Amino acid sequence: MSPEVSPGSARDRELAERLRAVRTRISSAAASAGRGEPELIVVTKYFPASDVRILAGLGVTDVGENRDQEAAAKAAELQDLTLAWHFIGQLQANKARSVVRYAHSVHSVDRLPLIASLGKAVRAEQERRAAAGTGAREDLRCFLQFTLDAGAGPAEASAGRGGAHPSEAAGLAEACAATDGLQLAGVMAVAPLGADPVEVFERLLRISAEVRGVDPAASAVSAGMSGDLEEAVAAGATHLRIGSDVLGPRPAVG
Numbered sequence: 001m002s003p004e005v006s007p008g009s010a011r012d013r014e015l016a017e018r019l020r021a022v023r024t025r026i027s028s029a030a031a032s033a034g035r036g037e038p039e040l041i042v043v044t045k046y047f048p049a050s051d052v053r054i055l056a057g058l059g060v061t062d063v064g065e066n067r068d069q070e071a072a073a074k075a076a077e078l079q080d081l082t083l084a085w086h087f088i089g090q091l092q093a094n095k096a097r098s099v100v101r102y103a104h105s106v107h108s109v110d111r112l113p114l115i116a117s118l119g120k121a122v123r124a125e126q127e128r129r130a131a132a133g134t135g136a137r138e139d140l141r142c143f144l145q146f147t148l149d150a151g152a153g154p155a156e157a158s159a160g161r162g163g164a165h166p167s168e169a170a171g172l173a174e175a176c177a178a179t180d181g182l183q184l185a186g187v188m189a190v191a192p193l194g195a196d197p198v199e200v201f202e203r204l205l206r207i208s209a210e211v212r213g214v215d216p217a218a219s220a221v222s223a224g225m226s227g228d229l230e231e232a233v234a235a236g237a238t239h240l241r242i243g244s245d246v247l248g249p250r251p252a253v254g
């Protein structure tokens with residue numbers, strides 16, 4: 001997929017520096033909020049597998065991708081590494097079978113049919129691996145994604161960039177918790193463009209409380225990107241999804 005990167009290359013040093021700066025921001029945000037440090041998921045979409053390999057060498061354990069084809073290819077190329085792959089993009093139900101082959105988590109679970117498809121796909125993958133005698137597939141950790149555009153109704157929520165309307169929280173949580181093969185992890189949101197991230201993440205934390213009412217263990221909150229990681233940490237995010245501040249500006253979509 002990409003040329004080999006020699007140790008100590010300029011890209012190595014650049015990624016090491018950027019990663020260090022992001023980790024420092026996370027630590028100081030956590031310290032000033034009086035909170036524990038959330039988990040860092042480095043979003044590697046559009047960047048080559050060679051960058052992911054460098055990041056793994058720098059101690060990154062969790063990476064995020066938003067397109068199945070790209071993620072599947074990178075995961076296959078990097079099979080020798082111990083990485084948790086987080087799927088963070090809008091997901092069509094017909095991609096569920098592919099995604100469950102490599103994904104540790106899906107952060108974009110936003111509708112009942114997708115929950116059914118993912119559950120079925122995980123169970124099939126678990127059976128396939130058991131029959132093949134290969135390593136077990138753990139239950140898939142699912143984050144319920146919500147659209148937090150102020151004033152958007154349920155129809156607008158589902159028509160946009162993915163994400164359920166907050167009024168659907170309990171129903172989705174119950175369905176996910178009841179589906180074999182899935183583990184309800186918690187909630188996820190992307191702050192809408194132009195919205196105040198503080199207000200958005202506060203709303204997400206209220207939805208999180210509702211989801212924990214269904215399953216007290218589902219306490220994960222996936223929130224915070226390069227531009228709003230401090231606000232997300234202050235609000236109580238447990239998982240940050242950081243792309244450009246670690247990898248640099250994204251290359252044009254191919």
Ligand SMILES: *Cc1c(COP(=O)(O)O)cnc(C)c1O
Nearest residue numbers: 043066088225226241242243244
């Ligand atoms: C691309 C992406 C990110 C990372 O965004 P940056 O601004 O590059 O940090 C986080 N979450 C989702 C859902 C994304 O698609």
